[in-house]
Amino acid sequence: MKLGREISDAGRFVRQPNRFTARIEAGGEHPPEPGRYQLYASYACPWAHRSLIVRELLGLQDIVGATIVDPIRDEKGWRVPGSDPVTGVEYLSELYLATDPDYQGRYTVPCVWDRTAKRLVTNDYPQITLTLETAFAPWHAQDAPDLYPVELRGEIDALNEVIFDGLNNGVYKAGFATSQEAYDEAVTAVFDTLDLLEERLATHSYLHGDMLTESDVRLYPTLARFDAVYHSHFKCAIRRLTDYPALWAYARSLYAIPAFHDTTDFDHIKRHYFMTQTNINPSRIVPRGPELDWTAG
Known part of the structure; x- marks a missing residue:
């Protein structure tokens, strides 16, 4: 297809x-x-x-x-x-x-x-x-986290739907929109969702309190790509991830965990989006930057 x-x-x-x-x-x-x-x-x-x-x-x-x-x-x-x-x-x-x-x-x-x-x-x-x-x-490893605890599954599933519709898939709905109305609708939902998550993380270490869960895993890949790709390539340009103090600190805290850091390859990410999606970027030029310090405390 x-x-x-x-x-x-x-x-x-x-x-x-x-x-x-x-x-x-x-x-x-x-x-x-x-x-x-x-x-x-x-x-x-x-x-x-x-x-x-x-x-x-x-x-x-x-x-x-x-x-x-x-x-x-x-x-x-x-x-x-x-x-x-x-x-x-x-x-x-x-x-x-x-x-x-x-x-x-x-x-x-x-x-x-x-x-x-x-x-x-x-x-x-x-x-x-x-x-x-x-x-x-x-x-599972003996010290592995319980990412989908039975007592939280209802809350996790509900928040995952919000994250998917407004943000994970929302950036694609903005980036691939071919009408102004469709783009405006999608990009508004993207930043409404980021605003909601910023408020939530202002008082929580993770999306469901002090416990790393499936919801955090689902949110992180979109945050990792946001300023490098989605902000420019998908026209999600109202604000950057780095404009959200709680979200940016949270994203960096996840990146410090080896399972997140070891699987985050910004070179692969940028080359894929900018060189593959030629309907958006026909020149296939991969932009330089942004210069972000994901290891800053």
Whole structure:
């Protein structure tokens, strides 16, 4: 599916649905097992970024494998540098078509390949992190945080919806809008959501108090990309992340955690957005800056 198919007649960006939504769960067709699954991800993609963060936070690196694709995506989709040592494919599209030869959509990351069944189980990015947090609990590191505690799941799910609609996906709705009305609507929602989160974090270390949760993991990749990409490339230019004292301090506090820092690659991020989305940036020029100190206290 080309991007144009995700633009409504009113000029609004409407994200394609996830094609593969099978669950990895005990007793199911795809049970959780060490070494059975391979995560395909990109450091550039915010949806994939959060799956890499969770995998590292929970100490699942030896349980669930990971293949990192090249940040520059072309008409064939995401490319595996060299070839994938697990499946031998050169492009992620090969796994999609091996699972569904009639697939017509965009080939997206993250997605999970079942080595035993030899098929993609899921590209349902909201569920992938939850699966790592729940189905793979028996293999979590001893000191791993509980990112999706039972007693907070209702609150986490509700806030995640606000973050997704207004911000995670909101920046895309602003950036890909092809009408002034659609852009104005989306960019207003982006900054309304940032304002709400700034107020919340003024009195909390994390989004749900003093505990790191799934909500923080979902928010961080958008914040990490905001000033470097979304502010200019997606025209989310009313304010910068650095104009929000609480949000900027919070983002840097997360970046100081190895699982966040180690999976944040600003080079991949900038090259992907500015060199791949040529409908917005036909010159493919990657801008210099901004000069931000993510390690400042």
